[in-house]
Amino acid sequence: MADHERDYASSTDSEMPYHLSSPPESSGSDTELNAAAAEAARRPSLSNKNDAEGNEDTLPSPFDTLLVGRVKRALMAIENEGFSLAELRWADPPRVRKGTQPEGGATSVKEAAFVIVLEQLTQELANISSKVLRSPANRELSAEELTSMRFSELIPRVQDIAPQTWSLLRQLGYSARQEVHNTRKNPDKKALSIYVKFKGLSAKAFDTLHASGLVMSHKWTGNAVDKISKRAMDEVATMMEQNHAWLISHDNIQLPFRVYSQRSDHNTMFGNGTAATVYFKRSAVPPGPEMNAALKSGRAKGLKDTLTAADIGDLENAAAPRIRTHAIWEILRFLLESPEFDFATYSDKSSAAVQRPAHSKALPHGKEHATLQRMLGSVDIAEASYEDNERLITEWLRQLGLSGTEKEKEIGLKQVIFWVGDQLTVDRLRGLYKFHAEEFNAFDRLDWLIPIFGWLHLMMAYANSLHKQYLGTGRGYGLSRVFDVLARKGLHRVQTKGIFYHDLNEAIYHVTEAHLRVDWKLVTGVM
DSSP: OOHHHHHHHHOOTTTSOHHHHSOTTOOOOHHHHHHHHHHHHHSOOOSSHHHHTTOGGGOOOHHIIIIIHHHHHHHHHHHHTTOOHHHHOSSSOOOOSSSOOOOTTHHHHHHHHHHHHHHHHHHHHHHHHHHTSOOOTTOOOOHHHHHTOOHHHHHHHHHHHOHHHHHHHHHHHSOHHHHHHOSSOOTTOOOHHHHHHHTTOOHHHHHHHHHTTSSOOHHHHHHHHHHHHHHHHHHHHHHHHTTOEEEEEEEEEEEEEOOSSOBTTBOOEEEEEEEEEEEEETTSOOOOHHHHHHHHHHHHHHHHSOOOHHHHHHHHHHHHHHHHHHHHHHHHHHHHTSTTTOGGGOTTTTSGGGSOOOOSSOOOOSGGGOEEEEEOOOBSOOTTSHHHHHHHHHHHHHHTTOOSHHHHHHHHHHOOEEEEEOHHHHHHHHHHHHHTTTOSSTTTTTTTEEEEEOHHHHHHHHHHHHHHHHOOOTTTTSHHHHHHHTTOTTOSSOOSSTTHHHHHHHHHHHHHHHHHHHHHHHHHTOO
């Protein structure tokens, strides 16, 4: 028997504190708890002098009698043996040379740690739900509320309310190696809920994330999107009733339709459809009923008096002075904005010669002039043929509430609709206008339709043409060598997806600016 065990065995109750003389073998049953509670009520605690006098306010509880006393005795035994808790290493006992690895208290410690972490995370998720993500009662989610969400403001709140949950999820999704190597990527700014919805995540996977408290349920999200879409369409109808100037455009889309339980007649497919967008210019004056008649008159006149090459030349000569003024300013701007020139210290910086020329047809700007855009419901109609485009016109007018005999009559006699699209869309609309030239009424003849080709597509085609003509090789003096020097990846061959046009357009401007600055040095003799 160890020394401390012999001491305990030879001591009497009167010589020992009560917490060392209580029986350590108690299993914590109801009978023992009741007996211990009664005993605790009779005996005072000797932890301090006041307690020894029987102060009723400091009487020990049954829990203190059964658990605290046993813990104290165990700690005293460990101390008498010359050990500390850190030395025991309960969760990770030291290895032995022979025999099996001792398990120690690893299982118990891990189970206890898991319970503590689970309780902490559950509480933090509840706090996030109630203090950050919960909308006011009796109010549905709106498009404005959804689009006005700023994750740069939301993230600090979540980190403050749920630091342990945030740290755990971040460590699981962002390894220590990524933390070292990824100096530009920030995993904190990820819109998880909306992202997984519109990436086509299955309903079962969505509900799994919902059960974890990370997103709303699949049904709730679907209903919210439907309600937002309906309110957006109601807003479109309201703005049209308020007689705001508007135009419409549509283009083809490709969407994957995934099937998670495939059959021979039920497979994943890549579908072709069409999406449309309506643009509202709130500050612009909408065309009046007289515009419809003027459009018909101008087209009739154009059939007899066609546009000639001389007419085009006259238009170019009339615009030449204005274009030349702005071209001179662009060349001068590259010099004035160069860091070496330091325009702020230039003695003649107030001269009219170095001031930006006035715009001839500048568009108004400001919050009140901002263009609003609203998407219509995408449809499973491919923009492939004239028949498809005719069906699309009917579908878009139906969604806009412009279908029916009375609405069609009003459109044909009093309205003008501008329809913007790429080269394919405009060609199809112009072809439909020709095919319906002999219809009996203005609506069916499409007299109200003004197709406008997309300028952006023209600029993209022009940039691709420059790329083809001046690409050259890495050893020459073409764009390929420039791309290598500037470390511009992905610009050595034309691509139709991604941000290729943006990167190419930016590179062309940089090359042009560099050439003009070199020309300025040659002209001024500062090379």
